[in-house]
Amino acid sequence: MTSLPRPPRSPRPAGSPLPASLPIPSEDDFTSRLRSPAVAARVGLWLGISFGICFLTGLISHYAQNGDQPIPFPASPFWGYRVTQGLHVISGTAAIPLLLVKLWAVYPKLFQSMPWGDVRAMAVTGLERISIAVLVAGGVFMLLTGLLNTAQWYPWSFSFRPTHYAVAWVTIGALVVHIAVKLPIIRDALVGDVEDTTHDRPSAVEPGALSRRGLLRTTWAATGIAVLATAGSTVPFLRNISVLAVRTGDGPQGVPINRSARAAQVTMEEGGAGWTLDVVDGEGVATSWSRADLEQLTQRTETLPIACVEGWSASAEWTGVRLRDLLDAAGVPTGTDLRMVSLQKRYAFGVTELQGNFADADKTLIALKLNGEDLSLDHGYPARLIAPNRPGVLQTKWLTSVEVI
Amino acid sequence: MAGVSPTRGALGVLGFLVGGYGAYLLLSRQDVDQLLSAAIWLAGGVVVHDGLIALAALGLVAIGARYLPSGARAPAAVGFVVLGSITILAIPMLGRFGAKDDNATLLDRSYGLGWLGIVGLVVAAVLVSSLLRSRTSGDAGARDTRPDLEGDPS
DSSP: OOOOOOOTTSOOOTTOSSOSSOOOOOGGGOOBTTSSHHHHHHHHHHHHHHHHHHHHHHHHHHHHHOSOOSSOOOOOSTTHHHHHHHHHHHHHHHHHHHHHHHHHHHGGGGGOOOOTTOHHHHHHHHHHHHHHHHHHHHHHHHHHHHHHHHTTOOOSSSOHHHHHHHHHHHHHHHHHHHHHHHHHHHHHHHHSOTTOOTTSOTTOOBOOSSOHHHHHHHHHHHHHHHHHHHGGGTOGGGTTTOTTOSOOSOOGGGOOOSSOHHHHTOOGGGGSTTOOEEEEETTEEEEEEOHHHHHHSOEEEEEEEEEOTTSOEEEEEEEEEEHHHHHHHTTOOTTOOEEEEESOOSSSOSEEEEOHHHHTOTTOEEEEEETTEEOOGGGTTTOEEEOTTOBGGGSOOSEEEEEEO | OTTOOHHHHHHHHHHHHHHHHHHHHHHHSSOHHHHHHHHHHHHHHHHHIIIIIHHHHHHHHHHHHHHSOHHHHHHHHHHHHHHHHHHHHHHHHHHTTTOBTTBTTSSOSOHHHHHHHHHHHHHHHHHHHHHHHHHHHHHHHHHHHHHHHHTOOO
């Protein structure tokens, strides 16, 4: 780790660790033998794997939130979305130390000189550097916006979900191009010994404070600590050691909330005596149930997780009426897609679509109780949807009507 | 590009297609102000990393190389990588920038204490390891130099 730029171009005052004025360094000013393709390829492999996991689980999450699903998102296993979205955020978090070390290992490339004069070589180098710029910009953007989203910090004016989704495609595209360009070196580096210097820059010969193996082990350790420090938001047995997790997993009635009744501008009065849950079909209101009516129906209890798109999740016991029972009473045939309408007045997802396979699933409830108590207002009193394998934003709270599409 | 294998060629084309689809998604779904904001954050990440984080790392490593005793350099480098990445990761929690006064279940830990706990453990490990290394490297150094001095190749 001793690869400070060599100072030949400007005199360095005695005692100062850095040159008084920093000239633009060249690649050869970075002399640490740790900044080697042998290191970059090994860290890059795991970085690529974590980006791949993020991309696949991200596609799943994006699809699960789409109203329009040519192939219906499955309603089982009930814990599926909890696992894929937990994995999404965990692998994104793991990628932060990996990306920092990877960028450190290849940082001298930023100062690589262009092969001026040779038009063909300039075109190839130029294209490669553009793809690297896109990859670095996209990679940093994805991890940064994802991290900030888990902490619900949005200091920008773009819309998070479409931008994070679009830039994911851009980043993965640039990553695939990067792999295509570097494949021979990656292959050599991974097959060869970590101490191999075949692909090293001629100037990268000085030993660092750590050995290459030492740097790699340090990187894996930093990655492991990053995961342990945060994953308790979704992995229950890590809750006590994840000191940086955005959620303890606790909250009113034992479950965290994402949007409060106050933020959604829903009051207790609205769910009071005048409240009904209406099942609406093409001809108008088919059936209308007060909360007392719903309590008279067969009550079922299911253990289902709330699994937020932001990666946290918590399992709970929900009690209420099976949605299919209500639909049967209203004469709604199986396989019917529904629109779940909330009392909420602010923010997105006040109206969500519930595909027929979810509406018909045995575990899908109109929940009235949470962990044995009447739902608190913040958890969706007087009634909310709770369905298996479904993103938390679509578990509509403060239900007022269920409409046949 | 005559020497490019079909695998690499196909990967390259696939990458361009996937990235191109992303660019289309990015440009077609939002208005100009939102795109400008996204562009600033895309470029800003690179500028902040390459111009600030990387330079800060260079500076700290240079300071460490100059002032730390040799036995402490490796443990300090380990501590620097771990704490540097964990601290960057912890910024949104430490600042509680996304906290909402109507939702006590979000950002509901003492993140400053948690971060200090990690710092304390890592610093303690670095110090212990530095002490052990300076002690054993002193011993090992004495042993290692002898064959050299005597010219004994074994």
